[in-house]
């Protein structure tokens with residue numbers, strides 16, 4: 001049975017579901033996109049709560065195996081298909097040190113990026129689409145915090161191509177959705193990812209955001225590219 005990916009069409013390709021779609025594209029795995037209509041509160045329906053107890057998306061159904069939380073889903077897919085496309089996670093033959101460096105990069109993203117980026121994504125992308133008022137002071141504060149974190153990213157990326165080393169990994173891809181949401185419609189004037197003062201962050205961001213699968217998803221919306 002083809003894998004099902006439950007996503008919210010109203011959020012489109014700038015939500016965490018898009019990263020799952022990207023991993024599926026990188027791994028050339030076909031899937032069926034099942035829409036969950038937020039405006040009809042379908043995500044809080046008993047049927048969807050049975051898939052995801054917090055009533056969120058994305059969720060996958062892989063032949064009856066139901067999994068939520070985008071990072072867990074991506075990791076599951078990357079580990080299930082190590083031979084297809086880029087590895088994205090340490091392979092079964094990786095050394096203890098290679099696995100430790102991947103976990104370090106994963107923690108870097110969670111501890112220093114995802115909270116701030118998630119707030120920016122909510123304020124600049126999700127709230128305007130839900131008719132909720134944007135907290136502009138919180139956006140300003142978050143941008144300052146993000147800049148300080150990216151100064152450290154600049155140091156890391158001056159020594160290696162990607163956050164976890166010289167190979168692209170899931171950790172890099174996890175940065176794409178919130179930042180694309182922030183940079184997307186020009187409603188916030190930011191150059192945090194591409195400004196000249198952080199040339200290595202800009203190089204890294206340009207390499208990530210022009211990955212063919214990501215470009216095609218941005219053009220076509222969430223759909224199977226396999």
Ligand SMILES: N[C@@H](CCC(=O)N[C@@H](CS)C(=O)NCC(=O)O)C(=O)O
Pocket residue numbers: 008011015016017043054055056057058068069070071
């Ligand atoms: N940590 C979760 C976050 C999921 C999440 O926040 N999903 C949003 C859409 S991007 C959602 O479903 N929001 C509806 C809600 O929280 O009620 C993941 O990465 O999967």
